[in-house]
Amino acid sequence: MKVVFMGTPEFSVPVLEALHARHRIVAVYCQPPRPAGRGKADRPSPVQTRAEALGLTVRHPVSLRSEEAQRDFAALDADVAVVVAYGLILPQPVLDAPRLGCLNIHASLLPRWRGAAPIHRAIMAGDRETGVCIMQMEAGLDTGPVLLREAVEIGAEETTAELHDRLSALGARLIVQALDSLPLPATPQPEEGVTYAAKIDKAEARVDWTRPAVEVDRLIRGLSPFPGAWTEVNGERVKLLRSRLAEGQGAPGQVLGGFTVACGEGAVEVLEAQREGKRPMPAADVLRGLILPAAL
Incomplete structure (x- = not known):
């Protein structure tokens, strides 16, 4: 399949690698390089670094709201876009451009912990389990129907770093399974049990x-x-x-x-x-x- 990959942090890298092994990635979208380290020099994101090492085309627009950015995205003529911790809102023309739409890998059991920090919030709240959902994206914040989900237990002494790595690997496995099985039945999220994982302050x-x-x-x-x-x-x-x-x-x-x-x-x-x-x-x-x- 022709895939657009959209992700930025370390969590997204195993997903990029898993997709690259099985599909044709026509472009990688990630956040622009940011000042980091003692010298505050611009540093590319983990996804950009890995994508360039794989020889993939990398784009990092500041926004996807302009007509030019949306035309450039649509011109890729992708079958599907896979989004995982990208960091930008996708406007409706972007969501509609790939033939099979945009799939999001979200590190919680939706509708619990929609939003920016689901792994942190699950541990901080004392949840006994969490997991990964593969979701068909729509305009709302993590509101789309779920195609695949898998739960995991949270260890009694587990840190966010450890759970992050487990869920990243799980997300990579599930998205490969999802793409191999499309089209999949989409299950709407229940209206009860919605919580929001606010960004950590x-x-x-x-x-x-x-x-x-x-x-x-x-x-x-x-x-x-x-x-x-x-x-x-x-x-x-x-x-x-x-x-x-x-x-x-x-x-x-x-x-x-x-x-x-x-x-x-x-x-x-x-x-x-x-x-x-x-x-x-x-x-x-x-x-x-x-x-x-x-x-x-």
Whole structure:
């Protein structure tokens, strides 16, 4: 099939590779290079980097709303467009241009967690399962009918980074299956159970030790690795990247030993952390150079 691929971050790369192995990708659309690193030089996205390595044509328009951009897209004469974490709204002329429309790979069990941050929000909310849906796109935000879906359990100590990688691989497998099976019956999403996965705000990342331990643990795992939940230690902002529930009680923020901290209810043991200007390290290594106060 003639496929237009539309994606930007690392999550999208395994999907691009799986499609490239089986179909003809006539163009790759991704977000433009952005300033990154200490020098703030423009850095291409993971999808652009991989697409260029595969010898594929890459486009990164700032918008798809202009008539010129829509004509260029339609001129590709694609059978289907596959969209996964692209980052731009697709106007109706773009949605209508491919012969079989536009298919979206969404990392949740729709209609739960429509929107920008479904993996983070599933962990932060304490969901026991999530999954991937292959959806026929329409103008609404993640509202289209579902062609394929598969659920996975969320591990008790799983981080967003780990779940991200599992769902990315699952999405790659499901989209190949979907394209091999088209046309597929489209199941409308139920009207009940709709939730929205709002973009993560960095203001959410500071740990509030007065919250129950289950909520603090979910926050740490859900925001790992980015933006990273954090707490202040002796005036230094320390990111907490991995945790688990622990035995113990105390005043909220009280250090109970090692890197185990009391919460409003119960306690959390920090397993991995990152000091300012340092790489992520196991908590035991962090504590060799960081003396925790009696309370955080």
